[in-house]
Amino acid sequence: QKEVEQDPGPLSVPEGAIVSLNCTYSNSAFQYFMWYRQYSRKGPELLMYTYSSGNKEDGRFTAQVDKSSKYISLFIRDSQPSDSATYLCAMTSGGGADGLTFGKGTHLIIQP
């Protein structure tokens, strides 16, 4: 059973649309949840960081965590062509020693 599942896409939406990206996971020990953005052959760039369940908003981005369903989401409002990238979810049980467990990433395309 894969620990973190994420639809690889591609997901193509028109400029200005609301984008919804999701991950499911199986390990109930995960407590910290992140979303990274990755451009082709570049390093992951941290977008959002959430601890436990709940919502967090930062500008056009909203991260949601539902630990009871083992489901996390990232919403992008007023999407722009510059948002086109691969979005990776990542999670860890906590403690600095723990490495992150990543999803495979969703390739997002925002059409002008």
Place this chain on the structure above:
Amino acid sequence: EPEVTQTPSHQVTQMGQEVILRCVPISNHLYFYWYRQILGQKVEFLVSFYNNEISEKSEIFDDQFSVERPDGSNFTLKIRSTKLEDSAMYFCASLIRDYNEQFFGPGTRLTVL
């Protein structure tokens, strides 16, 4: 804004050769990590390092791999005898102790021929 840096950006080597990948973590960060990403695959955790010793390692991180912090700024990953399947992007990351936000470097693309 401080960032993680990595050198070289691209390394080409022959199978069986040793390679050393270098990273300079963010200066006040205390935990350091190596990850790899094989083309088209997930980012995978290799090892974490704290207080000059390995904290955790994955099953990928076998005896062919080693890490070192040779001075106050650099953090290195050594692969002793490279295999074709070691070809991947290798990312260094660092974290300040009180938060779980890991910041990644731009990566080193390793090509083993």
